[in-house]
Amino acid sequence: MLKKLIGIGLLLTLLIVAISTLGKSEKTYPDEEPVNLQTLNEIPEQPPLDTYGMNVKLYDVTEDQIRRNESLSLILNRHGVGPETIHNIQQEARGKVNLNRMIPGQRYRIYKNDDGTATTFVWHRSATDYTTFSWGDDLRIENGSIPERVSVASVSGTIRSSLANAIQAKGVSQRLVVELANIYAWTVDFYSLRQGDNFKAIYENRHVEDTYIGIGRIKAAEFEHRGNVRRAYYFEYGDQAGYFDADGNSMRRTMMRVPFEYNPRISSHFSHNRLHPILNQRRPHYGTDYAAPTGTPILAAGDGVVTEAQYRGGNGNIVQIRHNSVYRTAYLHMSRFAPGIRPGVTVQQGQVIGYVGQTGLATGPHLCYRLYKNNTPINSVTYDFPPSDGLSPEYMDQFLVRVERLDAMLDELGSSEADRLAMY
Template identity: 55%
Template sequence: MPMQVRTPLIFTIVCVAVFAIAIFLVGYSNGSVIKDNEDPFLITLESVKEIEPLPARDRYGFEKGIYEFEEHEIKKNESLYIILRRYDISPQQIYQIQQESKGVANLNRMVPGQRYRVYFKDNQPVSFVWHQELTRYITVDWQNEYRVGTGEIPIRFVTKEASGIIRSSLYETIVAQGHSPYLGSELAGVFAWQVDFFALRSGDHFKVIYEERYAGDEFVGIGDVKAAEFQHRGETHQAFFLNHEERRGYFDEDGNSLEKELLKAPFRYSQRVSSGFSRNRFHPILKRNRPHYGTDYAAPTGTPILAVGEGIVTEAQRRGGNGNIVQIRHSGSYRTAYLHMNGFAPGIRKGVKVEQGQVIGYVGQTGLATGPHLCYRMYVNDRPINSVSADLPASESLEESLMPDFQRVVDRYRSLLDALNFNEKVAGLEENINSERASL
């Protein structure tokens, strides 16, 4: 029986052979075979060309060397129209820009003090960048087509350290060392429940490791306080920050929460105590002795007053000698009252819920008051107590399941705190410590 030949297979073999012979003959063209190192498709060190770097751009994406800019602040009664007309942008162009901005940004809400840039190319204005906030901005471009977009400057975190001995006030000590005054506010917030910042003494001292926030090279605020120590009246308090998806806050080295249900005082910044709690005090207006069931804080008119804890407003009105008064019922048996206020914060009325630290009003001298101050009162089971010396209820401590993570935080930052001294000038930590932030 004759053998059957598979035609497709034979055809494939023949094609491959012809292709191989052709390559061989081409290799012999000009009398020589192409060597491996002469292969035009082979990449070698000699044939590699260096990739040209991308042109440098500024924080808004404009190429340096091609664009120039002017930077200004928005003044009172200025608008986009007034600003752009100053640069000879026609009313028709401004109208087109406003049409393109619909659904993207409201260009009619410019506020005095906000910053803006006008970019130039070949001495012609081509783009406008308006900062709504420190890190958020609007870009308006008209050089090729009308475009309106939004952007945000990435925040860079730099870890710093500070320490000092208080001679006059916490804030003066911090500012004298070249640190932001906002650090004092943050530090006071960490130890608001442990330290009486209205009665600091010369010789009290602190150590703190914290973050500063930068948009590019511009300082935009204080970030998290990572760890801190404060010695007040001979007693040392330490705080370690845990940033966990299940729990976030400040704790002592044993995992006890530093937060209390109620703040020590209803102010963000230190205010002078002008009169304390007393069962028998001479009233400067009534000219007779009577109980003073509160603590008076002398402060400038308009100073924000904070709710010392979460609760429900039970009173917000003007009432006789108390002047403008707010009362808040907190959880458990606590109630607080704020007297002689200049006015109430927006939305503060009977029945609304307020959060701890929320502004509820402003210092004034309404009612029987000889000067601007706040009379702050605290009650337990409707009985007045001295808020300055009260032992306030604490929040819950850390769950056992979170203690291993927290212990790693304590071990890392306790050694850094111990290494700090109390020199009047304090240097910052190296920026490579920032790697710790990602690992915590």
């Protein structure tokens, strides 16, 4: 009995020792050095850098705007930069940035050392793009950009007098009017919009840091015009993008209905028997006259080749474009042609080809816009232009998923909604 108790005791003792050993075991690795907590605490704090990567603790920073008739050399000279350094900067800038594009109102920054010596100049070429000129230890010129932040908002309303007034009443930038006009340029005559027509738009607002810089892309839109509802959806596919209707047909047409960025007032319609305002004779008027200020840009109604660009009697300065074997257009009474516009030149739809004037027989500044189909004049205001190519079948499934999502967002917008609704 005593031997049995002794044996049990020995077993318990060995078990306790084993458990104790396991609890204190440590795994070691060769060549492992212990962590020095003091070294970790001594890691230097990162210097505070501004948007342009400059350590603001090391410089006295002056921010200002370019004034009228100011140039880079005048600005740098005013801040104590010598003529030799300015000359070297101007030489280095060649091929990197166009200094002639400095315009009043653009922002800039000057960085100076503690002794007041200027070493860096940052020029904001736009809201997002800037150029940094540094001439401290060595001369460097670098272009950069500030990332944009995009938020999505929406607006809807009913037209009482004009689309521009309706959107202004919502507190939204007038740029939205231009963007909508671009989307619907081939399908909606904005001059014929009437009281009671409705509109909706889901669009992007662009921000740089905490500053609003304008309207971005329109993601989807709707126009209810004379009882007809037209929706447009932005879609990116492959390396291309554009606006399409719900069936994947392009919102673009082979020809623009109005060759302007916006829809000016029609001062004289297409007619087979119009009383000429100067000659006081009844004769056909195979065009549509758009009254607009002298110098207003005129756009090519479609892709094509310029066949005429000259002064021609009562037509004044005229440009004609052959778009294909079916369509050609003519633009009369221009004040001048856009640079490079001459016979044989290929132009793209929406490209500026000239500017409104009143050359030839004209009582005031306007454009007489003429459209020909198979060499027969037709009314560009009422003609139903064929659409451009739509989406190929391989993208339709992806497109329809996007349409479903955007339709739900558009459906949530009431035409009588008083305020913009931030979507996300």
